[in-house]
Amino acid sequence: MFRTGLLESVLNKVLLPFPAKQSVSAQSPYSPLQNPKVTGSSEKRCLYEVLGVNCDCTGEEISSAYRKLALQRHPDKLVRSGVPESESTAAFQELVNAYEILSDARERAWYDSHRSQILFSNSGPTNSSNSDSVPDLFSFFSNSAYSGYSDKGKGFYKVYGDLFEKIYQNDLNFAREFGTDLPKEAPPMGNLQSPYAQVTAFYKYWSGYSTVMDFCWEDEYDVMEGPNRKSRREMEEENKKLRKKARRKYNKTVRGLAEFVKKRDKRMIHVQMKRNKEMEKKKEEERKRRKELERAKKYVEQTEYCAKAEELEDEGIEEELYCVVCSKKFKSEKQWENHEQSKKHKEKVAALREAFDDEYAGLVADTDTTTDLSADDGVDELAEHREGREPEDDETT
Numbered sequence: 001m002f003r004t005g006l007l008e009s010v011l012n013k014v015l016l017p018f019p020a021k022q023s024v025s026a027q028s029p030y031s032p033l034q035n036p037k038v039t040g041s042s043e044k045r046c047l048y049e050v051l052g053v054n055c056d057c058t059g060e061e062i063s064s065a066y067r068k069l070a071l072q073r074h075p076d077k078l079v080r081s082g083v084p085e086s087e088s089t090a091a092f093q094e095l096v097n098a099y100e101i102l103s104d105a106r107e108r109a110w111y112d113s114h115r116s117q118i119l120f121s122n123s124g125p126t127n128s129s130n131s132d133s134v135p136d137l138f139s140f141f142s143n144s145a146y147s148g149y150s151d152k153g154k155g156f157y158k159v160y161g162d163l164f165e166k167i168y169q170n171d172l173n174f175a176r177e178f179g180t181d182l183p184k185e186a187p188p189m190g191n192l193q194s195p196y197a198q199v200t201a202f203y204k205y206w207s208g209y210s211t212v213m214d215f216c217w218e219d220e221y222d223v224m225e226g227p228n229r230k231s232r233r234e235m236e237e238e239n240k241k242l243r244k245k246a247r248r249k250y251n252k253t254v255r256g257l258a259e260f261v262k263k264r265d266k267r268m269i270h271v272q273m274k275r276n277k278e279m280e281k282k283k284e285e286e287r288k289r290r291k292e293l294e295r296a297k298k299y300v301e302q303t304e305y306c307a308k309a310e311e312l313e314d315e316g317i318e319e320e321l322y323c324v325v326c327s328k329k330f331k332s333e334k335q336w337e338n339h340e341q342s343k344k345h346k347e348k349v350a351a352l353r354e355a356f357d358d359e360y361a362g363l364v365a366d367t368d369t370t371t372d373l374s375a376d377d378g379v380d381e382l383a384e385h386r387e388g389r390e391p392e393d394d395e396t397t
Helices: 006-012 047-051 059-072 075-080 085-102 105-113 115-120 156-178 196-207 229-264 266-320 333-340 343-386
Strands: none
Touching: 047 059, 047 085, 059 085, 075 085, 085 105, 105 115, 105 229, 156 229, 196 229, 196 266, 229 266
């Protein structure tokens, strides 16, 4: 079976020609006719065109263009200039949507790689053999795909709930028709009143989505028409590559759509805000706990330091406030002063001083006697030397 979607594939690879880059201030004033949504046209506008920037612009240029255009296209300003309120609101929403996608690096990269599919979705011939199995998902990568957050009409939860249900039913029908394993049941999307467990289960399922379809309609060659066995094997291998590539691309697109929807789901936004508050509260509690620990640590260190200082001070007092005369220790200066004035201490000090004086006098007397004897011996020896005689030894032989 030859691939019948060749024309669609070619159309999807056609890139829009972008005009020369011009500054936001140089653009013509806004007119409702520039908004295809207002005029009723089904043509989609490129997000870079909405912001008036080139496709290779920087993040700073995107932010700068958005700020300038937000002032020019603010609904209040357009209403005062005579533009109907519905048209001014739609124009501003288009601008906000373009900025939200292009200011996010991840979403911008995805948009750049699928820009042609998004802009040409529902605008060219479709492959009748697979249109029922693979829905057009690229047209849902836009805030214009829904209006409000109800689960009725064109509300957010109605539009995307039905879309994901259709994706699941396609997998289920394929599995039943070809006898493959049935896909795991998908949780419903619910609405604003759905419990948190259901919401997390829904996004967990679609964030890890993997289709059971084998994309056999992507085959480029009819294997049975191969002239020989080798050719048929090569044709079969080529078909397998095409199936695998298409299946991988489809899975990636569905997961990307789930991420796109999750980021705009008010329930998840509320949960994230609540989670951020809880994290901030935990951080604040952690900061307080650390502060208390530091304060307690400083208190313990200070207490230990004071105890050590008192211990050292006590040791110093024991060495300094000690009476050698009376062989007594004192705990305070007051006790020491009182002891010094006591009669008993004074008597012992006087007795010790008297003993020191007597001992000193005795030492002086002994020293004087020894000095006198040495002097007399020296005089006699000198006299004998002058008379020419040898000094007599104390011992004679």
